[in-house]
Amino acid sequence: MEFETRLLRRQNNRVNQLLEVKDLHVGYKTYMGKLKVLNGVDFTVHQGEKVGIIGESGCGKTTTMRAILRVLASNAVIDGGEIHFRGNDVLKMGKKQLNEMRRNNVTMIFQDPTAALNPVFKVGELLADVIKYSANYGKEQSSQKDIREKSTDILKEVALPDPERVLDSYPFQLSGGMRQRICIAMSLATAKELLIADEPTTNLDVTIQDQVLRLMKNLVEKRNLSVILISHALGTVRGTVDTVYVMYAGNMIEAAETEELFSNPLHPYTQGLLKSVPKLTGAGFSEGIKGRVPDYMNPPPGCRFHTRCDYASDICRKEKPQLLNVDANKHKVACWLYGKK
């Protein structure tokens, strides 16, 4: 029954593509040359969909997210590709449009809640800023009392005990879990459509991680948000999202519904990755994945994984495989093993 509802929702949403990234190429200029990080990233988020992106450090997950919000570093160059949000071309947006998108549509939570909160302001002041900035912009004024009330409501929504005391505290007086909850509160203080969470629980203790993730799931359900959840911890993603993309060296190399991906990984990298995760069943350790992450200054031609792949063939060394459907829209893979020319 649940599967049918999901399928229906998906069919309805097929038209409602909230975010589409097509063939995105991003590089970073350094004095030694250009780091060609993103090598043609393709992914889509539908309305109401929760997408997870898993990949190891340096694969380009954060770069992709920053590109979507257009907050890349100053030495970054977008070499090609398109990003469409609600049909609008993000890469061609002017400042005003961009700001609107950031204010009203898309929001982001970061990995380190301590770094994301300005330490010299009390939580109340930080929240007030967020509320004022979006509500006031061309609309009605809110009095101090209103703002305080709204702030308290928001904190209650993220299950923070004793909101009054929290509002009057500085971030350093609160624990990591509480800080992350405040970041979540701040990002959802006003209505949004898309939430991007970049490793939101990686820095937290395991028991707190669980609490924060459950909270996020609740809020997402309640507000029918679309989510992009990024993590290198595979288990975190599994419990939270509908669709999973696997990223390697600047490419999306596999995408499928969550259970499908974890029970039937197709790409050799995904297989190696899943085997590397230690299991509670006590099966011991795998050998990992041989080789090293490629050097973005001189990335390997063709498929960027071929240098580490046991199944690499000639075509893998020459041509980059596209992310293609292998199972009627349920499972996509970018690998020459599945989709010869």
Place this chain on the structure above:
Amino acid sequence: MDKNEDLLIVENLTKHFKTSFGVVRAVDGINFKVKPGETFGLVGESGSGKSTTGYVIMGIYTPTSGKIIFKGKDISMHAKKRPKYLKKDLAIVFQDPASSLNPTKTVKDVVGLPLKVHALVNNRDELDQRVTELLEAVELPPKDFMQRRPRDLGGGERQAVAIARAIATNPSFIVLDEPTSALDVSIQAKIMKVLMRLQQKLNLSYLFITHDLSLMRNVASRVAIMYLAQIVEFAPTHMFFQNPLHPYTEMLLSSVPVLTEEEETLKPKEVVSRGEIPSSINPPPGCRFHTRCPFAMDICKVKEPTFATAEPGHYVACHLMLK
């Protein structure tokens, strides 16, 4: 050393730090033993005192009270006061690969340091040879890596260098403080494989400290769970995961993110995580977990529980058990 004799005995170990906010009770009276060739796992979250325990054993901190007995000798003092020959026998691998290697030194310098300090090599050629052997043992091709500096190495490679440094003096005991927490999953697997192979080959004992229970399941023969400076449960690994008894242990296990349905069935469902970890400066009275425990009774708020034996080798400090 006799296989049945304990390599390391920790008796009532306590470590308090005086800070401007008060006395931080990092470790408060813990007891355990490690046998030769085994991996003893210490699990806990932040504030549990697990890393501090490792540091006190290594002599980075002086114990406030209690004893550490290594191969029959009392070493409950700061490393500076310990005899030099002992320092060959204990080693540590730190959590953060970035700061555990001096950025101005080459890999050869780093791995060669213990060899020079303990005069285990007589000349430059012997040093080269021994460093080559050590790098090979941690699966880093010596020719490529000898002259590199830490900034040119990835996290996994830095940890491999740290491990090579740790085994350089042929120690019997290594403290591994979250050695793979900062690493990607595929690299973690590689490093763990290296550690397991080395343990076999060199008959090493490990004190393995981590917060990752899935990792611990595959590495330790016995596990102790720490909460707020105390050990709350203690068991051989298989017993521990089959039959977790302390509510905190259950809370930890139920929070573990797993990948397969099979693993899901192994997780206890009854205790869902709640509450925050209290401060180490003012731990709650009685059982320190009572503020978060769904089964807390009146006695838990007042009296500290003592260890009860659930099954041979399996000890729990919980009033539920003592009933």
Place this chain on the structure above:
Amino acid sequence: MRIKLLGIRQISSRFDLKRKWYRFSRSPLSIVGLVIAVGSIILAVGAPYIAPYPKHAGLFTNLLEAFQPPSSKYSFGTDEMGRDVLSRTIFGFRYSLTMAVVVLGLVVAPGVITGLIAGYYRGSWIDTVIMRIADVFIAVPPLVLALSIAAVLIPSVFNAMMAVSLMWWPWYTRLTYNIASSLRNEYFVQASEVIGASTFHITFKEILPNCLGSILTKVTLDVGWVILLGSSLSFVGLGAQPPTPDLGTMVAEGSKHLPQYWWISIFPAVAISVIILGFNLLGDGIRDTFVEEAK
């Protein structure tokens, strides 16, 4: 213990010079600084061979040609004694840089060593004693201290150098202390302690190499400051005495004849500025190189 003859290649790889040069040479201003600094050193070392009238640098009188404006014969003109200002300025480089070398040579080692020790024993009485003594010296304004000392002793270049040295060392103590104490609890230092390395090894072979970048930067920037301080002392008559062609003395002597015979003061003054600018740019470049290294 064998003494190894270090070839250029070994030094280059020991200190990773190739990569450092790569980073350093990115900034054109750093190169400018380097050129000026090297140029100043060449002038200083080769003064007797480069100056057109080397004898004018000492006791020399030619009143017939006194107060000549800049011409083809005397590019910077002549001063009140008929001496070639250009030659004297070139020799002025020699005096200024000598002072910088002597002072910094005297000051860096004691300052760094005390800072390392205080940093390693941070929190103990050793730290307190060393740093409070350093604080005392730092608290007194440099010029005031140097003036007082120089005024008590007989004015001379040597005494000026001693005076400046005495109040300069604690800055190196403080700089090194800051770095050493912050590194004190890093894992790699604790690893060395646990391995059993001696305190000497840890402070000088583990911690010190991490301080070198900052120390080198400070030394380079200090060349300018020391020269400025020395010139100021000479300007008020407490450093080099006439006829020594110290740049500060020359500015002082020449100031009596401003604005009519401007070249006597202005050229030495510009020379002082150029040296300071050059070493400052070089110092900035070095700092940027080492900051990149740390990343």
